[in-house]
Amino acid sequence: MMTTMLACGGAGKKEEPAAPANPAKQDAQTADTSQEADQKDASSDEQITLTFMRMGSPEQATPIFEPIIKQYEEEHPNIKIDFSVIGWAEALTKSKLLFSSGQFPDVGFMSQIGYEFAEQGLLLDLTPYFEKDKEFAENFTPSVLESVKYKDKIYWSPCAVGAFSLWYNADIFKQAGLDPEKPPKTLDELLDYAETIKQKTGIPGLAVGAKAESDLTHVFMSVYASNAGESLWNSSEQRLTFEDHKDAAIKSIAYMREMVERDIHQPNPIEIDFYGGRPLFRDHQVGMILDGVWALKEFRSQLEDGTETLRTASFPSGDAGCSSLMGIGGWAIPSSCEHPDEAWEFIKYLQNTENQSSHGDQWGLLPILKSQKELPQYQEYYWEPLINQTETSHGIIAHPETTFIETTIAQQISDAMMGKQTPEETFDNIVKTVNDKIN
Amino acid sequence: MRNIGKKSLPYRYILPAVIFLTIIFGIPLVNMIWYAFADVDIMSGFKEWVGLKNFSFLIDPEFRKTLLRTLIWVIFGVAGIFIYGMSVALALNKPIPGRNLFRILVIIPWLIPHAFAGTIWTWMLNSNTGLVNAVLMKTGLVSQPVSFLGEELAMATVIFIRIWKGAPFLIMSLLSAFQTIPVEVEEAATIDGAGKIQYFRKVMVPLLKPVLVSSGIILTAWTITIFDIVYIITKGGPSHATEILSISIYNKAFIDNDLGASAAISLFAMVFIIVLGYLQMRSQNKVE
Numbered sequence: 001m002m003t004t005m006l007a008c009g010g011a012g013k014k015e016e017p018a019a020p021a022n023p024a025k026q027d028a029q030t031a032d033t034s035q036e037a038d039q040k041d042a043s044s045d046e047q048i049t050l051t052f053m054r055m056g057s058p059e060q061a062t063p064i065f066e067p068i069i070k071q072y073e074e075e076h077p078n079i080k081i082d083f084s085v086i087g088w089a090e091a092l093t094k095s096k097l098l099f100s101s102g103q104f105p106d107v108g109f110m111s112q113i114g115y116e117f118a119e120q121g122l123l124l125d126l127t128p129y130f131e132k133d134k135e136f137a138e139n140f141t142p143s144v145l146e147s148v149k150y151k152d153k154i155y156w157s158p159c160a161v162g163a164f165s166l167w168y169n170a171d172i173f174k175q176a177g178l179d180p181e182k183p184p185k186t187l188d189e190l191l192d193y194a195e196t197i198k199q200k201t202g203i204p205g206l207a208v209g210a211k212a213e214s215d216l217t218h219v220f221m222s223v224y225a226s227n228a229g230e231s232l233w234n235s236s237e238q239r240l241t242f243e244d245h246k247d248a249a250i251k252s253i254a255y256m257r258e259m260v261e262r263d264i265h266q267p268n269p270i271e272i273d274f275y276g277g278r279p280l281f282r283d284h285q286v287g288m289i290l291d292g293v294w295a296l297k298e299f300r301s302q303l304e305d306g307t308e309t310l311r312t313a314s315f316p317s318g319d320a321g322c323s324s325l326m327g328i329g330g331w332a333i334p335s336s337c338e339h340p341d342e343a344w345e346f347i348k349y350l351q352n353t354e355n356q357s358s359h360g361d362q363w364g365l366l367p368i369l370k371s372q373k374e375l376p377q378y379q380e381y382y383w384e385p386l387i388n389q390t391e392t393s394h395g396i397i398a399h400p401e402t403t404f405i406e407t408t409i410a411q412q413i414s415d416a417m418m419g420k421q422t423p424e425e426t427f428d429n430i431v432k433t434v435n436d437k438i439n
Numbered sequence: 440m441r442n443i444g445k446k447s448l449p450y451r452y453i454l455p456a457v458i459f460l461t462i463i464f465g466i467p468l469v470n471m472i473w474y475a476f477a478d479v480d481i482m483s484g485f486k487e488w489v490g491l492k493n494f495s496f497l498i499d500p501e502f503r504k505t506l507l508r509t510l511i512w513v514i515f516g517v518a519g520i521f522i523y524g525m526s527v528a529l530a531l532n533k534p535i536p537g538r539n540l541f542r543i544l545v546i547i548p549w550l551i552p553h554a555f556a557g558t559i560w561t562w563m564l565n566s567n568t569g570l571v572n573a574v575l576m577k578t579g580l581v582s583q584p585v586s587f588l589g590e591e592l593a594m595a596t597v598i599f600i601r602i603w604k605g606a607p608f609l610i611m612s613l614l615s616a617f618q619t620i621p622v623e624v625e626e627a628a629t630i631d632g633a634g635k636i637q638y639f640r641k642v643m644v645p646l647l648k649p650v651l652v653s654s655g656i657i658l659t660a661w662t663i664t665i666f667d668i669v670y671i672i673t674k675g676g677p678s679h680a681t682e683i684l685s686i687s688i689y690n691k692a693f694i695d696n697d698l699g700a701s702a703a704i705s706l707f708a709m710v711f712i713i714v715l716g717y718l719q720m721r722s723q724n725k726v727e
Contacts, residue, residue: 089671092693093689093693096481096482096693097481099482100481100482100484116482116696117482120482120483122482210677211676211677212674212676212677212678266566266567267566267567267583267584267586268566268567268584268586268588268589270586270588270589270590270677271565271566271567271586271588271589271677272565272567279567279568280567280568285567401696403693403694404694404695404696407694411676411678414676414677414678415678418590418677418678420678437695
């Protein structure tokens with residue numbers, strides 16, 4: 001592993017500058033390139049191969065994108081799309097290695113790990129493209145397009161949006177004497193309901209994941225923002241808001257600890273992350289999970305069996321209301337791309353109503369285009385709370401050190417949940433470690 | 440002239456291999472040493488020289504804990520491989536029915552890719568959905584699921600998996616080495632009144648020492664540098680419980696964006712392995 005990593009000759013030896021010296025010049029070059037592309041004959045004879053990558057599992061991605069690619073290649077005989085999939089576990093490592101060797105695909109999926117790449121000028125600023133293609137841009141839900149910006153620029157066209165919500169099992173609620181039409185509305189009610197379920201049925205009321213993974217950070221950020229009334233991360237000032245809301249921060253850390261302390265969860269929460277609760281929820285072995293639209297694909301058969309057993313609801317509110325975390329992934333173009341205009345055209349094709357809906361439906365993504373909202377598939381009972389959640393959501397940490405910050409918070413919250421340190425110690429550790437890194 | 444040509448012939452034969460090895464190993468090695476004294480990250484590359492700053496981990500209490508965990512991982516892992524591997528090899532050296540089938544079965548863990556093995560074991564050991572706990576609960580051996588991947592047992596669990604994965608190499612090496620021990624030696628020992636344990640300790644082990652030493656060096660080096668299986672199972676957690684050197688190296692490079700510190704730790708690990716290997720080989724030379 002060491003040899004592979006250190007054999008990367010790309011680091012420090014790029015042939016092109018890593019960051020444009022003048023972003024305005026980059027914008028001008030992009031605009032010029034766009035104009036040149038407009039002037040080209042639509043049926044250019046130049047054979048172009050575009051590399052295209054999705055993060056996820058090949059079993060999931062291939063059936064979604066192969067038909068789209070095939071159709072695109074038929075409509076554009078001079079373009080060939082070379083498709084690949086990077087697993088989530090290796091997404092960060094592989095993306096860095098691809099960028100360092102100048103081999104990041106022409107159209108590649110990007111998520112919060114992309115802020116680091118954007119900061120280093122490795123991602124093309126797509127803002128001029130959005131400004132040029134107004135019809136395409138205006139079809140996006142405005143809040144989604146706004147949330148994906150980094151330093152007022154768009155570095156990936158949002159296609160994969162989801163926010164944390166509450167999923168619950170109506171049958172288990174009934175067994176516990178709870179009304180399925182009245183899911184918990186507050187964070188305190190969430191734990192009380194979970195306790196009632198455990199006491200009355202023996203089934204864990206809430207799947208709790210204390211493993212130090214990024215989704216633990218995301219759940220914590222949702223709890224914190226719901227208590228503090230503000231996201232943990234101040235994007236414009238590029239800093240934590242922890243010290244602005246110390247009481248809310250410590251209360252939120254204590255809440256996470258309470259999730260483990262109270263007898264409401266499955267055995268050994270340290271072994272799983274919050275997403276690890278999905279098999280338990282699917283198999284009716286837990287009453288509730290905190291998860292997003294991404295979980296939908298794992299419950300689809302039950303959601304569509306007509307029983308309405310598995311249901312969705314808003315993320316529970318804290319002292320300052322409800323504010324769950326919203327993740328936005330999308331399609332990015334590396335700044336080293338040799339065919340940025342062709343890459344952009346392919347992105348637009350990927351995100352026409354039909355293809356975006358196919359992608360979203362099979363993957364478990366929220367409808368983010370205005371043209372999608374009225375489609376029949378989004379009228380099912382479980383969609384409304386998930387879609388409405390975006391109105392009470394906030395964005396992810398947007399900073400070049402997002403990975404470090406999320407990992408730090410995850411580790412500290414995990415330690416707090418397992419009782420290894422007090423909420424106050426956790427607060428201090430997070431503030432010190434993150435500030436030392438970013439300042 | 441002819442003498443020079445003749446003398447240089449061996450070197451000319453090995454020259455392609457030397458060039459190949461220099462490219463494959465030499466360039467990354469030079470890069471590693473260079474990065475260890477620099478501020479460098481994967482995408483920006485070299486920024487500036489920082490002298491010994493990247494080696495400040497040597498006085499960091501957290502690194503000392505990582506080193507201790509690595510020593511526990513290596514010592515118990517390698518010792519476990521030897522104990523288990525030797526036992527199985529001795530058993531498979533006997534003319535038992537189905538011996539050939541058993542010999543094939545013991546190799547299977549070695550053939551399974553690390554990533555696949557890590558994923559399978561993670562699934563099997565899960566408290567809620569894993570096969571192992573299901574069997575333990577069903578048979579009444581435990582009343583609550585055992586948290587194999589919790590903080591208390593995580594290191595023992597990954598060491599167990601290391602032994603399971605690494606023992607086949609030793610077993611195959613020993614089975615080959617057993618064939619080099621003449622039958623007459625065992626007969627002579629028996630005639631002289633040596634019991635089984637005496638024969639093993641005073642005859643077999645000395646004869647097997649070259650294989651044991653070389654296998655020990657290889658297994659130790661492998662165990663120190665193993666990353667994927669531990670990363671997949673625990674990612675170095677929970678709460679750093681299984682964070683060994685290789686995980687630390689990865690975290691420094693890809694999470695902390697500090698390739699310089701990562702290279703410094705790698706250099707430390709390399710020197711450690713070289714010293715260990717030298718000591719073991721010197722011990723073998725003394726015997727010979």
